[in-house]
Each structure stands twice: as C-alpha cells, then as structure tokens.
Amino acid sequence: MPEPVPFAPVRRLLDDDLLAAVRGRAAGYDRDNAYFTEDLADLVGAGYLRALVPESFGGAGLTLRETVHEQARLAGAAPATALAVNMHHVWTGVARYLHERGDSSLDWLLEEAGRGEVFGFGYSEAGNDLVLLGSRTEARPDGAGGYTFHGRKIFTSNSPGWTRLGVLGLDTTSDDGPRLVHAFVARDGDGVEVRDDWDTMGMRASQSCSTVLDGAHAAADRVVRRLAPGPSLDPLVIGIFTTFETLLAAVYTGIADRAIELAVAAARRRTSMKNDGAALAQDPDIRWHLADAALALDGVWPQLDTVAGELDALVDRGVGWFRATAGLKVRATETAKLVVDRAVRVAGGSTYFSGNELGRLYRDVLAGLFHPSDDESAHSTVAHSLLDG
CATH class of the missing domain: 2.40.110.10 (Butyryl-CoA Dehydrogenase, subunit A, domain 2)
Structure with a gap:
C-alpha cells in the first residue's frame, strides 16, 4: 500500500457571492433548457477555467484535490454548470498530469487554456x-x-x-x-x-x-x-481515466452535500400535527433518514481526498489506478443518488414540483448512472484486478 498523502489546506477561487449568483440562475436555466451563459462569464472572470493550469502557463495552479473541492462547491450551487465545466477541467487536468510526469505532448493545451481557450x-x-x-x-x-x-x-x-x-x-x-x-x-x-x-x-x-x-x-x-485498440497503460489513457473519474465523482458528491443541507433545513422547518406541531427534526424516522444519508456520504469524501491527493503526489499505482478511480466514481454517484433520495423523503411532497431545488437535484443526480465507468464496467474492472491480475 502507498504511504498516506498528508492533506494540505485547500485554496479557493470561487467566493460565496459568485456561488450565490450561480445558484440564483440555476432554476431558470433548468426551466428554459438554457445554456449557462452568465455562469460561464462569471467563472471565466474568476479565473476558474485556468484552475488546473500551472502558474508557469498562466493559470491558477490549483492541485487536483483543490479543484475537486471547488467543483463540489460549484455543483452544490448548480450541478449542470459544474458538469459542463468539468469537461474543460478534465483536459487541463490531463495536460497537467502529463506535464508533471515529464511528458510535454499536451503543453500546448496548457498554453492555450492559459490564453482562454475552452x-x-x-x-x-x-x-x-x-x-x-x-x-x-x-x-x-x-x-x-x-x-x-x-x-x-x-x-x-x-x-x-x-x-x-x-x-x-x-x-x-x-x-x-x-x-x-x-x-x-x-x-x-x-x-x-x-x-x-x-x-x-x-x-x-x-x-x-x-x-x-x-x-x-x-x-x-x-x-x-x-x-493500438484495447487496454493501454499509456500515460495519456491513465491521465484521461483518472482525471475524468475523479472530477466526475466530485460533482456528484457536491450534489449530495447540497441535498443534505436542504433536507436538514426542511426537517427543521416542517412540523407535525400528530405531534402537536413539533418540528419534524424531532421525528425518529426523519432523523434516521438524515443519519443514513450522512453516514453514506461520510465514506465518500475521505476516498475522494485520498485519490486526488495521491494523483497530485505522483503516486504510481500502475494498472491499479483503473480500479481505484472506477470504484470512486461508482461509489460517489451511487451514494449521491441514495443521499438525494433520502433527502427527498425528508423534505416531502414539495420536492415534486418542478421549480423545487431538491426536486431538480433528484433529476440531475440520475445522470451519474450514464457516465463511464458505469456500474457494470466498474465491477468488471475490479473483478479483473482480483481474479486475473
């Protein structure tokens, strides 16, 4: 087993006011099936699309772990915006992955991203x-x-x-x-x-x-x-796979974080007539649903931090990276789905209305099922590592 990577403090590019503005536009974008034009302008202005670009290439120089935390915060405000920006971060992350390992084949991409290409x-x-x-x-x-x-x-x-x-x-x-x-x-x-x-x-x-x-x-x-077609340990392939899966896990973990926030607020706000107007926060079933969601989510963040931290530290797992990151993606997306489901049960029927934020998260979180690696592919990868390696 590799030595644990110590966690450094996380730097931020996205301030609370920017995230509040992004959250305020999310429902309208969703209702109108509209592109996140204003969000993108704000994110560009904050230098966020250069988050993973090294400072020597004109970027902010955040680590993958730091960007994971920022993507989770952005997803908590607007999941669709975070998912779309994720794909840009994947490529700058892959270019950085190669650069840090002595491969300059995507240095041009870092230069262009530093100049504003998307x-x-x-x-x-x-x-x-x-x-x-x-x-x-x-x-x-x-x-x-x-x-x-x-x-x-x-x-x-x-x-x-x-x-x-x-x-x-x-x-x-x-x-x-x-x-x-x-x-x-x-x-x-x-x-x-x-x-x-x-x-x-x-x-x-x-x-x-x-x-x-x-x-x-x-x-x-x-x-x-x-x-050649088929499995490969080329650094580009490993870089794409690990960066894609890790950043994707961050987006869905951010959705789950926000769902718990909304569920806690709903439990404190809602009351029960059969319990003489007491807040549902005191109802044992509601408390169980919230605790079950939190227990599940508590297991994801340490794994996400560790995987991103080891990639930043250039830990060499070789073929083991496919198992590690496929497993992370599946755990994060499946856990997020469970957490949002529990949150909806806590918040009640109001989530069934199309303009409700938690109802929107319920729809957004389902997209996690369709990103690679899907559940079947991840299980195949892990079975191969256990039985055929």
Whole structure:
C-alpha cells in the first residue's frame, strides 16, 4: 500500500457571492433548457477555467484535490454548470498530469487554456461501451501526419462554449493500423456540426448536445497519440481515466452535500400535527433518514481526498489506478443518488414540483448512472484486478 498523502489546506477561487449568483440562475436555466451563459462569464472572470493550469502557463495552479473541492462547491450551487465545466477541467487536468510526469505532448493545451481557450470532451458514442478502448468514429489520415474525423459524438457537454474539442477515432487504413487516434479539432474549422438536441430530464443547462464530425481536421501537431485498440497503460489513457473519474465523482458528491443541507433545513422547518406541531427534526424516522444519508456520504469524501491527493503526489499505482478511480466514481454517484433520495423523503411532497431545488437535484443526480465507468464496467474492472491480475 502507498504511504498516506498528508492533506494540505485547500485554496479557493470561487467566493460565496459568485456561488450565490450561480445558484440564483440555476432554476431558470433548468426551466428554459438554457445554456449557462452568465455562469460561464462569471467563472471565466474568476479565473476558474485556468484552475488546473500551472502558474508557469498562466493559470491558477490549483492541485487536483483543490479543484475537486471547488467543483463540489460549484455543483452544490448548480450541478449542470459544474458538469459542463468539468469537461474543460478534465483536459487541463490531463495536460497537467502529463506535464508533471515529464511528458510535454499536451503543453500546448496548457498554453492555450492559459490564453482562454475552452476545451470540450468528444469521446462518447452511442453503443460504444469500449469508451477509451475503441471508437465508431473514422480517423482518416490526411497524408501529412494529421487526420480528418467522421462520426457522431454524444453527450458533448458545454456544446455552445467549447473552442477546442478532444476527439477519438479509429484509423483502419494505415500500414501499422488499426490505431486509435487521440486528437483535437477546432470549433472554427470545417466539418463540425453541433446539433440542437439536448432536451433531457436533468443536467439541462450543461447543453451536452450531439456533435457530428464530417471531415473535422486535426493537424499533425494536434494529434496526441496513435495507440493500438484495447487496454493501454499509456500515460495519456491513465491521465484521461483518472482525471475524468475523479472530477466526475466530485460533482456528484457536491450534489449530495447540497441535498443534505436542504433536507436538514426542511426537517427543521416542517412540523407535525400528530405531534402537536413539533418540528419534524424531532421525528425518529426523519432523523434516521438524515443519519443514513450522512453516514453514506461520510465514506465518500475521505476516498475522494485520498485519490486526488495521491494523483497530485505522483503516486504510481500502475494498472491499479483503473480500479481505484472506477470504484470512486461508482461509489460517489451511487451514494449521491441514495443521499438525494433520502433527502427527498425528508423534505416531502414539495420536492415534486418542478421549480423545487431538491426536486431538480433528484433529476440531475440520475445522470451519474450514464457516465463511464458505469456500474457494470466498474465491477468488471475490479473483478479483473482480483481474479486475473
């Protein structure tokens, strides 16, 4: 077992006034199925999109653990905003992961993020449960070391806002193929169509629309890797997997934190006629629901802190990182779902109205089921580590 990583104090970029403004807009965005335009402007103004960018590249230089805490706070104010911003943080986190381990292949991304470019994550595809290990998108060589991409990506969060999109495609024509091609395309180039098809039950402001790639071009200097399909210990793959899972866990843990806050307030506010007007905070069943939710959530934060702290400290778990971070994501999202369910039971029927914040969290938290790694994939990963390693 690795030595425990001591926890340092957490620095913050998001002040309480900014978070209050973000929370105040969340219901309207959700009602109107609207993009979080004002939130993004405030976050950019606070330097938040440069949180994980090292100071030497013009960023704030927060650690992954510090960004995890900020993302949880942001998710407590507006889950959809936090989820959309998460995808940008994933790419700056991956670039930082590589840079800190002596790999400069994404240093250009840190430089561009430091100058204000916004990065999106275009890997998910309908019916592709291989995720990082395969792709339905064609990657066609351009003859000069670059590629054009042809396929449809789904759940492309922050669709209206990204200026650079990380994409994955399969090259089946090169002599050394097949090869999975990891690259970046620009929004202002040809061959990129963002569909206006995001009308969901939750996470509505994230505007995670489909993206159709029909000749989107990545020049040679924007092709990051050409890897054989299937499992890989390439640092890029480990960096994507661990950063994605850890930041995703932070968002859903932040939702759970907020749900408990709202449930406690409701229990103190609501009264019981059968108990002579006493607050429901004194009802043993209500107290049990709240305690059950808190007990479950109390087990997530130490794991989240430890995983993020070890990644910051360059701890080398090798293939063990897949088990560690897949398990973290599943535990965080499943626990958040349980916590919100308990909170709804405490708060009562008012949560069933569409404008209720806790009711919105109930819808938003369900999205955690669909992000990779899903429950089945995570169990497969852990079983493999136990039985086949």
